[in-house]
């Protein structure tokens with residue numbers, strides 16, 4: 001209730017500032033109550049929403065910016081739907097669950113990949129705070145940010161939090177606190193945000209809200225009496241959420257009188273409007289027609305359109321202190337709209353906002369056109385997609401096996417997967433990707449150090465020049481039911497993890513913290529963890545330091561010729577097993593051809609594993625008896641088509657599937 005009480009003071013400043021800075025805004029004497037019709041409406045007043053939204057009616061004191069954060073699948077997007085419905089922002093039964101998950105990939109996979117903001121309006125009685133006598137209610141402007149739950153996209157979460165003063169920390173009533181609950185709690189806590197705990201899915205037969213309350217108390221010291229109980233599915237308890245947001249989360253604290261400072265939260269390219277920037281106005285005000293610049297480039301642009309996401313773009317002509325919205329200016333490419341940058345009025349230079357830490361690329365992989373001749377098409381597709389996903393790093397590279405392509409850096413394996421899927425679905429680009437690798441550091445005898453993002457660039461006999469190697473590590477959090485502790489410890493030791501912490505969350509569940517090499521979790525770790533714990537484990541990680549390690553480059557040779565796109569870097573103790581598995585997978589994936597093919601794995605000049613594919617021409621006409629010429633021609637054509645999709649190394653044709661198979665070996 002404290003923030004409502006403070007409302008009077010801020011409103012007085014706003015009213016004063018408005019009378020001086022905004023000609024349309026009259027001076028209103030201070031009354032110790034939010035009673036002026038500009039800010040408040042009588043509860044009997046007509047509820048009909050005005051078509052044109054006048055943001056002048058929402059001084060910072062009537063604004064609340066909050067994110068919904070949670071572990072994967074705990075119900076963030078469903079809860080966001082219900083809040084949008086409750087506030088009349090979208091119609092009930094709009095027939096599109098998880099409304100804010102707009103990408104095809106999000107709908108197909110049922111996950112949120114991009115954080116999405118929506119502005120809502122809500123009338124709330126300020127009764128009981130000595131501000132109002134209870135007969136009146138104020139209309140508040142609420143910016144809700146639905147965030148992704150998967151660890152790969154935690155960068156999106158931390159960015160979203162920069163525009164918020166509080167969060168709804170959502171926890172599944174049956175699953176309880178999970179690994180991303182812990183990670184997200186600390187993201188919010190370290191940003192000094194107000195945390196409103198919400199236990200969701202209380203309709204489930206296995207829901208145990210009391211146990212979850214106890215977990216929230218023991219792990220985060222959250223008071224059980226502050227915890228809200230809800231079901232985003234049935235709507236139970238939903239009505240308590242927005243009042244809690246308004247009463248507990250502080251309003252934004254920027255200065256209305258200061259020059260404009262906006263934080264650039266996100267940007268994407270729209271075919272009709274050009275670059276659209278999502279912004280949070282920290283200080284001052286922005287109007288259509290203003291001239292703005294970004295700190296990074298200093299370039300000046302005119303504001304053509306400005307507004308809010310309600311939840312679609314809704315022009316308002318103005319954005320004021322504490323508000324979150326969009327801006328369209330003359331930017332030609334999203335490269336001009338750097339995320340975390342500060343936007344200001346061109347003629348009034350300002351101190352830049354702190355911005356964000358740059359995204360850290362955890363996984364690198366080569367991307368090549370499935371058909372070598374399609375390089376230009378792939379180049380175009382990647383350029384367009386990276387306009388809407390700036391968290392991927394792209395550099396051109398050449399492979400003797402695959403031709404011209406790109407080396408791409410991703411936030412994790414799911415991010416890489418989503419990027420591939422979007423390339424294919426949204427831009428029709430078919431790609432071959434090489435084995436994902438992490439950024440290793442190699443130190444050479446002359447003292448120089450090299451970050452290696454592509455194993456092929458490493459000399460094949462590293463011992464000759466390399467004097468030390470380092471690999472990136474992560475701090476991994478695992479939460480499991482106690483009966484799975486044994487198998488999980490075995491799995492983590494196989495993956496070279498060092499235990500740092502082991503404690504009980506409650507009588508049944510264990511919290512474990514490990515330091516692990518990033519490489520060991522990149523491929524298939526989570527799947528294995530899930531499978532040995534019958535799906536009950538949750539897992540999260542954050543990047544940690546580099547550690548010195550005994551690494552070797554593993555080459556794959558076909559008929560004695562190394563295939564650069566198949567080279568990988570592995571820990572020495574794993575080299576023999578990985579070499580053998582790679583060779584076996586390739587034997588299964590490569591068709592027999594008219595000559596014998598030898599497949600070898602080698603460390604330097606030493607062959608550590610070998611398989612042979614015996615010679616045989618695949619006779620596609622074998623089953624085609626009789627003289628039907630057109631059928632025979634069709635089959636031969638089909639074989640020719642298939643060959644087009646093959647990559648030729650020396651004389652050996654490698655199907656795309658062979659590259660996919662290699663992705664599964666860790």
Ligand SMILES: Nc1nc2c(ncn2[C@@H]2O[C@H](COP(=O)(O)OP(=O)(O)OP(=O)(O)O)[C@@H](O)[C@H]2O)c(=O)[nH]1
Pocket residue numbers: 070071072073074075076077078079098110111112113147148149150200201202203204230231232233234
């Ligand atoms: N029984 C029940 N199911 C719910 C409730 N809320 C959400 N769900 C279901 O839980 C699943 C996950 O919901 P989402 O809203 O996509 O979860 P999310 O946290 O946004 O997921 P990510 O974005 O992938 O992290 C969906 O199948 C929802 O229908 C609830 O209150 N009760």
